[in-house]
Amino acid sequence: MKCSSQTFHLDSAEKAAMELEAQRKDDLGFPLCILVIGKTGVGKSATINSIFGESKTAVNAFEPSTTRVKEIIGKIDGVKVKVFDTPGLRNSLKDQPKNRKILSSVKKLMKKSPPDVILYVDRLDTQSDNVNDLPLLKLVTSYLGSSMWRKSILAFTHATSVPPDGPDGYPLSCEVFIAQQSEGVQQLIRELLGLNDDSMIPISLVENHPFAKKNENGETLLHNGESWRSNLLFLCYSIKTLSEVNIQNPLEQRKFVDLQIRSQLPTRPVFESHDWDRDIDYDGVLIEDKLEIAGCFPAVISVQLAKDKRECNFQLHSSFLTARIMELLARTRNFLTSLKAKPKSERIKQRLVYP
Amino acid sequence: MAGQLIREWTAIQQFPAATQEKLVDLLGKLKNENVNTLTILVMGKGGVGKSSTVNSIIGERVVTVSAFQSETPRPVMVSRSRSGFTLNIIDTPGLVEGGYVSDQVLETIKSSLGRFLLNKTIDVLLYVDRLDAYRVDNMDKQVVKAITDSFGKKIWHKAVVVLTHAQLSPPDALSYEEFFSKRSESLLKCVRQGARISKKDLQNFAIPVALVENSGRCNKNEHDEKILPSGTPWIPNLVHTITDVALNGKEGILVDQKLIEGPNANERGKLYIPLILAVQYFFVIKPIQKWIKDDIARETKPSWD
Numbered sequence: 001m002k003c004s005s006q007t008f009h010l011d012s013a014e015k016a017a018m019e020l021e022a023q024r025k026d027d028l029g030f031p032l033c034i035l036v037i038g039k040t041g042v043g044k045s046a047t048i049n050s051i052f053g054e055s056k057t058a059v060n061a062f063e064p065s066t067t068r069v070k071e072i073i074g075k076i077d078g079v080k081v082k083v084f085d086t087p088g089l090r091n092s093l094k095d096q097p098k099n100r101k102i103l104s105s106v107k108k109l110m111k112k113s114p115p116d117v118i119l120y121v122d123r124l125d126t127q128s129d130n131v132n133d134l135p136l137l138k139l140v141t142s143y144l145g146s147s148m149w150r151k152s153i154l155a156f157t158h159a160t161s162v163p164p165d166g167p168d169g170y171p172l173s174c175e176v177f178i179a180q181q182s183e184g185v186q187q188l189i190r191e192l193l194g195l196n197d198d199s200m201i202p203i204s205l206v207e208n209h210p211f212a213k214k215n216e217n218g219e220t221l222l223h224n225g226e227s228w229r230s231n232l233l234f235l236c237y238s239i240k241t242l243s244e245v246n247i248q249n250p251l252e253q254r255k256f257v258d259l260q261i262r263s264q265l266p267t268r269p270v271f272e273s274h275d276w277d278r279d280i281d282y283d284g285v286l287i288e289d290k291l292e293i294a295g296c297f298p299a300v301i302s303v304q305l306a307k308d309k310r311e312c313n314f315q316l317h318s319s320f321l322t323a324r325i326m327e328l329l330a331r332t333r334n335f336l337t338s339l340k341a342k343p344k345s346e347r348i349k350q351r352l353v354y355p
Numbered sequence: 356m357a358g359q360l361i362r363e364w365t366a367i368q369q370f371p372a373a374t375q376e377k378l379v380d381l382l383g384k385l386k387n388e389n390v391n392t393l394t395i396l397v398m399g400k401g402g403v404g405k406s407s408t409v410n411s412i413i414g415e416r417v418v419t420v421s422a423f424q425s426e427t428p429r430p431v432m433v434s435r436s437r438s439g440f441t442l443n444i445i446d447t448p449g450l451v452e453g454g455y456v457s458d459q460v461l462e463t464i465k466s467s468l469g470r471f472l473l474n475k476t477i478d479v480l481l482y483v484d485r486l487d488a489y490r491v492d493n494m495d496k497q498v499v500k501a502i503t504d505s506f507g508k509k510i511w512h513k514a515v516v517v518l519t520h521a522q523l524s525p526p527d528a529l530s531y532e533e534f535f536s537k538r539s540e541s542l543l544k545c546v547r548q549g550a551r552i553s554k555k556d557l558q559n560f561a562i563p564v565a566l567v568e569n570s571g572r573c574n575k576n577e578h579d580e581k582i583l584p585s586g587t588p589w590i591p592n593l594v595h596t597i598t599d600v601a602l603n604g605k606e607g608i609l610v611d612q613k614l615i616e617g618p619n620a621n622e623r624g625k626l627y628i629p630l631i632l633a634v635q636y637f638f639v640i641k642p643i644q645k646w647i648k649d650d651i652a653r654e655t656k657p658s659w660d
Contacts, residue, residue: 210527
């Protein structure tokens with residue numbers, strides 16, 4: 001019963017991260033590979049430029065600027081990130097041959113260097129004309145496999161555009177607008193995969209406009225005041241972590257791991273000060289901690305894993321993402337992997353540590 | 356028009372005084388040229404702002420607009436009259452469905468026109484698209500082609516390209532003028548290609564472009580008029596462009612039986628069938644028969660003897 005004495009010390013993880021950073025270790029060995037796909041003109045290349053914080057790939061407001069799959073490599077916060085920019089897919093069914101060509105070269109690429117995350121990009125502010133998008137999504141799924149959605153993020157660009165007027169003539173609230181637009185695409189994908197529950201693909205809001213509101217660090221903010229770039233990167237790492245741990249319920253063999261990221265829809269950063277000391281069944285584990293990054297920036301990280309529900313909630317409330325968080329995630333990953341080794345009948349007591 | 360009661364255009368009064376004045380002037384201009392009816396047909400892809408534009412012109416929410424579902428289910432004609440002048444605007448469903456231009460939608464539009472406007476003319480076509488769309492592709496060309504096939508190339512003499520969502524902040528650090536000019540250029544090029552307007556015919560088809568901002572947060576000037584980023588009040592500007600096209604001397608499109616019934620894609624080339632059969636008979640079958648006969652004649656004895 002060695003498990004009962006096992007406590008997960010987040011503060012020791014943080015110490016390790018600080019040491020690593022002090023050593024200025026160039027590569028923390030947690031590289032991230034992202035594949036970016038979507039229709040033409042939605043902002044794939046612009047999003048990539050925003051992620052790296054510099055112009056790495058050409059954009060054009062009038063005609064397709066990316067004509068073939070492009071590999072873009074860079075470092076974000078000391079972590080190696082590789083992004084594949086792809087030519088945009090066309091809406092017209094007459095352009096199917098072009099789309100097929102693009103998708104088959106993407107498929108070849110995925111075999112050669114499988115991405116950790118697939119970003120499916122679309123605009124938030126165009127009508128999600130579902131009937132028109134379904135054939136395209138079907139084609140994408142047929143080429144890249146339905147398992148692609150397991151590691152996908154729906155990225156909605158133009159996220160700070162003002163919502164359209166509702167039926168009463170007044171503008172819709174941002175929350176309602178975002179929820180409706182994203183739900184449209186989610187429903188299509190569920191239909192495609194034959195799922196009749198409410199499983200969701202994580203969404204990320206993106207704003208690439210040069211004049212959008214920024215915080216003191218120069219990061220573009222969404223309507224709720226959050227930096228979208230940090231949220232997106234965190235989501236990417238979460239997905240990578242999850243897929244490495246490979247949590248799946250062997251009984252039902254679901255095709256999907258639910259990844260509900262609660263901090264995606266507009267919420268203000270909140271400090272959770274519960275004192276949890278739970279007796280938890282093997283079914284679930286809650287790890288939660290408050291951190292202070294560099295002694296002044298507050299952050300709360302919580303990882304909630306419920307094995308039975310096949311649910312894993314990652315929450316990060318932080319003003320920015322650093323290498324420390326990467327290390328924390330790496331540690332979390334190792335811990336979760338070790339958790340898998342325990343037989344089902346054992347009860348595990350986890351003590352939650354607060355500094 | 357006997358027995359047909361057309362509603363009074365009372366909503367014109369809810370426009371700010373400065374806009375009302377300009378609109379009344381424009382209506383006066385039409386009446387001076389003996390034009391007492393103006394019929395406007397509004398077409399385009401789905402979700403671009405056709406219904407919103409109709410509501411903006413009339414001045415009240417006559418057509419339902421939804422930001423989410425596929426909008427107008429069938430064509431709607433809104434008619435308003437004011438001091439002997441009648442305005443008819445026909446709002447239509449988006450022409451694109453499932454990645455193709457929908458033949459069904461086109462048929463619905465044509466049969467509705469047959470009900471609303473049999474033997475009357477369409478004076479102006481508003482071809483609507485968004486200013487803030489960044490691509491013009493095959494889909495747009497097909498939409499233009501479908502309109503051209505249904506109404507004839509001449510409809511483009513009476514067309515105005517309407518770009519909605521005009522209150523935008525241009526991307527990629529372009530100036531508004533630059534962005535607008537390039538966007539219009541792309542779209543007009545697409546119209547020319549889709550309607551098969553030849554280079555030498557170009558000056559005949561100078562299609563004007565009008566900017567529109569239908570949302571409630573459109574900026575206003577000191578007279579409370581809705582304005583474009585350039586400062587121009589856009590409602591009078593749009594109506595002015597429409598009147599110019601109405602009075603440009605070119606014929607309107609007559610909605611007759613022929614327009615309503617065809618062209619049907621299946622009908623295309625049917626006339627060629629007898630011709631092709633004749634060609635096949637005379638130039639293929641008969642020569643082969645002759646060659647076979649000649650071959651038989653040349654054979655003097657059976658080859659297996």
